[in-house]
Amino acid sequence: LPQVVFAGKSNVGKSSVINKLLGRKNFARVSAQPGKTVHINYFVIDRKMYLVDLPGYGYARVSKAEQQRWGALMETYFALGLLTVGIQIVDIRHKPTRDDVTMADWFRASDKPWIVVANKLDKIKKSQLEGNLAEIRQTLLLPAEVPVIPFSAEKGIGRDEVLEHIYGYIGKEGSEQ
Numbered sequence: 001l002p003q004v005v006f007a008g009k010s011n012v013g014k015s016s017v018i019n020k021l022l023g024r025k026n027f028a029r030v031s032a033q034p035g036k037t038v039h040i041n042y043f044v045i046d047r048k049m050y051l052v053d054l055p056g057y058g059y060a061r062v063s064k065a066e067q068q069r070w071g072a073l074m075e076t077y078f079a080l081g082l083l084t085v086g087i088q089i090v091d092i093r094h095k096p097t098r099d100d101v102t103m104a105d106w107f108r109a110s111d112k113p114w115i116v117v118a119n120k121l122d123k124i125k126k127s128q129l130e131g132n133l134a135e136i137r138q139t140l141l142l143p144a145e146v147p148v149i150p151f152s153a154e155k156g157i158g159r160d161e162v163l164e165h166i167y168g169y170i171g172k173e174g175s176e177q
């Protein structure tokens with residue numbers, strides 16, 4: 001099955017985005033202990049795909065050892081070459097962090113399709129939108145073909161666009177096999 005991989009910094013709203021995309025309320029749990037999950041959750045969705053939930057990163061109070069475990073886990077997952085499409089979630093309000101840049105490096109190096117979901121759109125003014133999107137694109141060094149999709153898990157904005165990309169990439173892989 002194709003693997004749709006979700007990654008994002010702790011508290012960026014990864015669980016909320018996943019729940020919104022699936023149209024479920026409590027599929028991915030909203031975590032009480034950010035940064036504590038150092039394992040990968042796999043879910044089979046509609047017998048069509050794996051939703052792969054990578055552990056949230058960049059939580060300030062995580063020990064060096066836990067950060068290293070995160071790095072080792074990424075190394076293992078990406079080395080296996082299993083992902084079909086990557087969904088990287090960032091906060092539309094802020095310049096991407098160093099950890100976001102590191103995560104983007106993993107996706108870029110994977111040579112697989114990848115989209116960036118810029119979440120919490122409801123928290124910025126319209127006038128900030130273009131500038132913030134440009135900053136995200138520049139900071140993450142996104143190749144031109146990687147879309148940045150403004151999203152609000154709170155308001156449900158951007159859902160159809162993200163799903164279109166996901167199904168587009170899954171369909172492509174399906175027809176090759």
Ligand code: GDP
Pocket residue numbers: 008009010011012013014015016017029030031034056119120121122123151152153154155
């Ligand atoms: P995770 O740690 O990345 O899985 O993040 P969560 O899904 O647990 O969300 C972290 C916090 O951000 C929660 O308080 C959510 O209610 C809030 N949140 C998530 N998405 C949005 C959004 O689009 N807009 C706003 N305003 N808040 C959001």
